[in-house]
Amino acid sequence: MSEGVFALEWGVVQSCPLERASKISARRSMKNMNDTTSNVSVLANGTNSNVDSSASQPLSFEALLAAYDVPRPVAYGQVVKGTILPVGDNAHFYVAIGQKSDALLPKKDTGELKAGDEAEFLVVSDGEDDEFTMLSFTRLQHQREVEGAWSALLQLVASGDVTEVTVIGVEKRKDDDRISGVKASFRGLLKGFIPLSLVQGSVDGLIGSSIPVKVLKAEDKGRFSNILFSNKAANEALVGNAIADLAEGTVVTGTVTKIMLEKKDARNEGAPRRETGVLVEFQPGVSGFVHKSNISDSRGVKPSDVLKLGQVVQVKIISIDTESQRISLSYKDVEANREAIAAQQADAIRNQLGSLTAGEKLTGRVKRVLLERETNPSAEKRELGAIVVLPNGTEAFLHRNECSDSRLVSISHLMKVGDEILVEVKFVDLEAGRVQLSYKKVAENKERVQSVSDELKSSFRSGLKVGDRRNGTVARVVPFGVFVRIGGGIEALLHVSEITSDRSRQEAELAAFKTGSPLDVVISKTEEDKGHTKVWVSLAQEQA
Incomplete structure (x- = not known):
């Protein structure tokens, strides 16, 4: 190249923007490539020691490129090695990748790399149409993270192990706008779906939280990938593993999560349902049931009188059913709880009984009929009395002598379990925590008692x-x-x-x-x- 021409081109390079300079550099690279190709043609006739001079046929262009190690052009999506050069502009670095011209690396795509670092890059533009080859380091890292996430998902499908995902939203049906499930993100890279039937509990408040799942399906189909999770299966597996490590008699610390009520049936229809116990969660996802009989020895004390929602308590594991995954707990069998139980029982009983007055009439529900104890189990047992639940929840005793003056009339002649009856409070013993009732003293009951008595007497006497x-x-x-x-x-x-x-x-x-x-x-x-x-x-x- 003549000196004048060089001076002209250098002036253009100095005065043109980067895009213009790249085009001139690309033309210069092409000219150098042509000069090299000419030299290769001459050397191919026998002057280059790397080429077999005994060959009778001319070598192909591909063979000449291989013989002289001429770099092949890079392609979009290819991973290349390069070194970041200490030159560039405000937005880019130059990267030497072993080509005739250097590639451009946007500074926003460098991650934590700096000038002089050698690394692998992803080709995001291959330099066609006289443009520079563009690279990205962060996109390559993201691509590899996604590939790693897919590999991990496939392993989880095969192993059945439990992992965690983040709930990112809910999915609704198109026809009726009902929730069909939740959308979840795995490692913040891959999105999957959890059907509502496979979500443990309510979806309210789940968005943004991490939950355990099992991966049921993972199919990489590009934009239409199919990933299916199950939260319920994961919880069952976690509970099963946790239960396997538990031992009866162990004292654990947990939180009261729910007050349990008796099931609705014909016996309590129309009446408030009684409390049967509480649930205590002592490991994530692992709860046990504390029956009311294992909370207090007093029948008049409700579970909620002793234990409150959210209260942290110590409980003892009294039985474990690994097959049904049911755990029974006891609150009263923990030594540290006994003093508190006694105080709570006394307060609860005083509060309940303090609202009752001797002589007042109340409507109660017959809970059960008691039989007197006998030394001979096979002998006939007489009815001793009945337990009646009053409106404030107090369980009071109705003795058979307070039902009728006639020995022929038994309790079952006048009432049965589940009946609503009108009774009078006979007396209240705050110290002993007892209430006794009378049925026969209520004026509304006297006519019925007399009628039943007369009928039974007539029938019995005749026989x-x-x-x-x-x-x-x-x-x-x-x-x-x-x-x-x-x-x-x-x-x-x-x-x-x-x-x-x-x-x-x-x-x-x-x-x-x-x-x-x-x-x-x-x-x-x-x-x-x-x-x-x-x-x-x-x-x-x-x-x-």
Whole structure:
């Protein structure tokens, strides 16, 4: 090149913008390439030691490029190695990549690299149409992170292990705008979907939070990739693993998350549902149930009287069912809780009973009917009374003697479990924490009690005849004889004279009778006395 021409071109380079300069540099590079190609053609005739001079045919252009290590052009999407040069402009660095001309690297795409660093770059523009080759370091790193994320997802699908994702939004149906699931991000790089049926609990408040998932499907289809997660399966796996590490008798610390209520059924329809216990979460996703009987020994104390939502408590693991993943806990069996339980029980009972007044009438619900204890489990058990739940939640006792004056009338003749009955508060014992009720004192109940009593008396009397044999049970032994239950609430008297006429042997003979033991008797006499039916019996012949 002549000196004048060089001076002219240099002046143009100095005065033109970068784009213009790049075009001139590209033309100069092309001219140098042409000169090199001419030299290669000459050397190919035998003057270059790298080329086989014995070849009879001319070498192809590709072979000449390979022989003289002429750099091949880079392509879009290719990864190249390069060194950042200490020259550039305000927005770019030059990068030497082994080509005839250097590439451009925008400074916003350099990450933490600086001049002099050697690294790999992604080709984002391959220099066609007289443009510079453009590179990016950060895009290459992002691409590799995405590839790593896909590799991790495929491994998670194969292994079934649990990972975490971030909930980034909800997905709604197009037809009715109902929520169909949530959108989740894996490592902030890949987006997947969790159907509503595979989300544990409510989706409210999940956006922005991290949740455990299992990867059910991961298909890389570019823009239309298919990634499916399950939060429910992950929680089940985590709970299963956590339960496997637990041991019965261990004391753990947890938080009260829910007050449990009894199920709705025909027995409590229309009435407020009672509390059955509380749930305590003591590991993420792992909760146990504390039944009310394991919170307090007092039947009148509700679980919420002792434990509050959000309260941090110590509980003991009393049973673990690994198959159903159910854990039973106890609050009262932890030594540190007993003092607090006693104080809370006393306060709760005083608050409940303090609102009751002797003589007031209330409507209560029959919870259960109690039977008196017997020494002989096989013997007939009489009804002792009923537990009645009052409007304030207090469980009060209704004794059978407060239901009717007639021995023929039992509790089950007047009420059954689940019935709403009108009762009167007989007395309140704040110290003992007890309330006793009366049914027969309520004016509205007297007519019903009398009607039932008259009907039973008429029925029983018509079937009660002297000489009839009855299979009875020894109720109690007294100095003058034995009372025998013969049914219908009647206790007939077997006088000691019917057992033996020898007074010296009467005490010994009576000692032979045991409460609850069966005894066959014959009715010897009946008598009505102030609404009561009195019956006397004698021993059946084989027992005489």
